[in-house]
Amino acid sequence: MDAFARDLGWAKLQMSLTRRWCEALPRLDGVRLACSMHLDLKMVVAVETLLEKGAAVFLATCNPTTVRDEVVAYLRERGAEAHAWKDMPGEEYASAIDKAVAWGPTHLCEMGADLSAAIHERGLETRVKAGLEATGSGIARLRSLTPRYPIFNWDDLPIKEGLHNRWLVGLSTWQSFCERTHLTLHGRRVLVVGYGLVGQGIADVARALGGTVTVAERDPARLLEARYAGWEAGPMSPELLARADVIVTATGVAGVIGAEEVKHLKSGCFLLNVGHVANEIEVGALGTRREVVPHVEETRPHGRTVYLFAGGSMANLTAGWGDSLNAFDVTLATMVAGLGYIFSEEGAGARPGLHPLPRRVWSEVAAAAAGV
Template identity: 55%
Template sequence: MYENFDAELGWAALHMPRTRAAVAALPALNGVRLACNMHLDLKMAPLVAGLIDRGAEVFLTTCNPTTVQNDVVDFLVKKGASAHAWRDMSDSDWSDSFDKALAWGPTHLCEMGADLTSRLHQSSNGPAIIAGLEATGSGISRLGGVTPRYPIFNWDDLPVKEGLHNRHMVGLTAWHTFFQTTHLTLHEKTVVVIGYGLVGQGVAAAAKAYGGQVQIAELDPARALQAKYDGWPVVDLLEAMPQADVIATATGAKGVLAAKHLQALKDGAFILNVGHVAQEIDVPFLKQHPHSQPMPYVDAYRLPDKTLYLLADGSMFNLTAGYGDSLNAFDVTLAVMAAGIGHIVDAGKDWQPGLYLLPQSAWKAVL
């Protein structure tokens, strides 16, 4: 929670000039009912408040209950938003939130993970959505199994998001959060990064910059080859476990770090996830064992022959235990999101159903 929310909100808004300008450039949003499924932390407040000021009606759900800041939700509800989201809400309440958002009757969707779209397409009924936005690789993967009933614009694959947020900020802030949470650095530690997409690349580069001895575990042959060309040792995941001091999952897929991998880890290893999906690590296996919490966001699980340290319960570490992207870097990301909302409200109705990359004409002016 933020100690002085009003002051920190003002600070965030002050250091997000691109977002302010992008919101100011939006058309009047009267009549727009926007359901947002997103991380609800301080950085989101200036955008959502701006949308409401422009006339939009907004319903808030979260893409990850562990990253919700309740004071942010409270502030936005007071601004006029409807919401069904709170920190650490149960899986049942979280699932109910998707149904509530759709029952609210949105005209447009703004998502991180495609939860609303997936839920909507499980039934032949539901609101008539004009257009939607999707911000994550995990969401885009989920949409691969859906025939959209409306145009959905992918902005995760924009160079400005891939190259800034995915490639640089996730890794940087993950290790900042590691230092703050554990009071340890990466010096003399072997760090195994699972996944060598853009997030994994950033996690690896930042770990090396902070003194870690980095190895890459990657199943995709092309990405594994890229990792080798970038100078990283590429290892078999199971074989690497006994030497690993820190494991970072960065794939956005479920079940990446299974029980057999956890059992092979050395005593005292740290495990963290920075991918969008909270189930990258087999946390239920760990929870079968006795545990304690020596530090906030650090759970020590006592297996028969070792103790393993799980960070942030396997959820997105940099945003659950930390503050995520810097304000100035996320300002670019959020300005592109604002421009994307302008696009789906204005031009979105003219596109045929399908999945499209958000066109450059929609966002280039915010840079």
């Protein structure tokens, strides 16, 4: 048995909730599902079942750095169409979105809203009946559009946002950092940029692992929340940047660490990003990059050594494996439940626009995960 087959077998064994909700799906003949999402091992558990149930599936990625080529190859063998590979260049990434839309999907499963944005911003003809969106950045994009079909937001659910965002991103990010760098956070000053749910988890785990944590937040309400939680916190400033040994961006804002911020970084500082796409750190402002160990690059802006982790892309999935199997089992079972809903007459028949995924669709997943 090769390593991929072994790992996939273990994932299936551990992801019992996802398998349960997959088995409950009806036959899906006639469904054409286009996906723009992270193509890692855990996704196989759901996509393989969709294919077995009769759906046609087109796979595009929402982030080229998180693609696992062996996953794409395996799902192609099972019948999926795909235009995705690890570190694919920008023009091919854009081409994948075009190909997915031209393929004629009836339903969408997205992380970042690339497909829906392309359809609406370009005024493309579409036969899409309904879609799912899983990320805060995607929801922000969709709110600037006037959707022509129903799109269901499952990012804001307590069993997605309240579990994955709040607890798992922080844990898996620091696991990846420690494993790849062979360092710990003991004695290191960690600056967490952004105090949303992801930033909260990043801060908590950093402290648990021995780091001395400071929070940079520009929103007054979140800044106040950080201080009430006991963190030293303030707006981004040269002083906060200059003190930090490790800086983590968790904002969803492009260029939050740009050329001006780079001027203030101390020698030996690490830069990490946990945002959905690789634009929170302006990598170009760091100058020439030289890999010193896998997923760690040395740069020399302003004559100081600064280490870039995971190329400035999503740290926990680019340099690591992301959420644990048991935790992501809840997330993926929720996605499958959402897909079952948009495949139904009720979901596909909803009025055009952005809607929360109905509570009754995901509450059974929550109950099963909680054992009640």
